[in-house]
Amino acid sequence: MNRAVVVGVDPSEPNRAAVDWAADEASRRRADLRLVHARSGAAGPVEAQQLDREWTRVAADHPEVTVAAELVDGAPREALLTAAADAALLVLGARGAGGFPRLLVGSTSLHAAAHAACPVVVVHHDAATGGDGGVVVGVEGRDEEGPVLAYAFEAARRQSLPLTVVHAWSYPLVLGPGHEVPPVYEEGHVEAEHERLLTEALAGWRERFPDVAVTATAVRSGSAKELVSASAGHALVVVGRRGEPSGPFGRLGSTSQAVVQYARCPVAVVPV
Structure with missing residues (x-):
């Protein structure tokens, strides 16, 4: 059986965009869906009723998916990570528990993307559906990027979408006296080297x-x-x-942080 898709839910203001994206993904994967709300104290009756209504809505919209709704104890950051410890995927809205309109450093979503054992998808409420242009994946050309490419190829195949593989590069800078100056490069040679890295990164995947x-x-x-x-x-x-495992966001590097915060479609962060 496929492992479940877990989605974080705030019953006081259900993050419908993230929940709906997670339900669609569970359907594509033929996996169960778990709606999880983390509570620091006892849940009130209104909170429980709203979570139950969210379960009813999702179950009605996706009768092919087995849907469970769970209230779990603990602060949202750690409780959601625990709930998703054996999950195939954790899906979160960008607002998180803090109610911010856009994802901010230190939010529940950013923390989960940095520390979860499974891939994490962050869905902005204004960019939930994305578009039909396909899946985009960023690669550096390193050997350990296999899980990232596997996730991207499988996501594209599940949705019958094309895949765009992006390898961005720049000239390294060297320190001059009081200035940063680019060393002399043969541009064609540098470009050819990065084309080679990209070709090697994709070897066998097609x-x-x-x-x-x-x-x-x-x-x-x-x-x-x-x-x-x-x-x-x-x-x-x-x-x-x-990234640096001892840093404030675990292994979530600056590029991944920026993409999670500002992308105009859902973002999957894959551990490598």
Whole structure:
């Protein structure tokens, strides 16, 4: 049996965009769906009734999905991570428990994206459906990016969408006397090297997923800028989770943070 899709819910103001996205994904995966609300204290009757109404709505809209609604004890950050410990996927709205209109550093959603054992999808209420332009994935060309590419290819196949693989690169800077100056490069050689990295990163993936139409592009640009720009009109952006494990956001690096906050479609953050 497929592991469940878990979605965080705030019964006082149900995050319908995230819940609906999670329900659609559970249907595509043929997996169960768990609606989870984390409570720091006892749940009041109104809160419980609203969670029950959300369960009723989702179950009616997706009769093919087994839906469960759960009230779990604890602060939202840790309670949601615990609830999703054995899940296939954790889905959260960008507002989180703090009620912010956009995702902010330190929010429940950003914390979960940095620390969850499973992939996390963050859904902004104003970018829930994305578009039909397909799935976008950012790669650096490292050996350990297999889980990121696997998630992106599988997501594209499940939705019968094309996949765009983006490798953004820039010239490294060296320190001069009081200035940062680019060293002298043969531009064609540098570009060719990054094209080679991208080709190697995709080696074997097209053969494993012959039904996914793939476009690969190596572009001289900032990774976050390119992926946020590419998110417009697309159904999903996929990024890897990497960074210093001792940092404030675990292994969630600066590019992934920026994409999670500013992408114009749902964002999947995949542990590597």
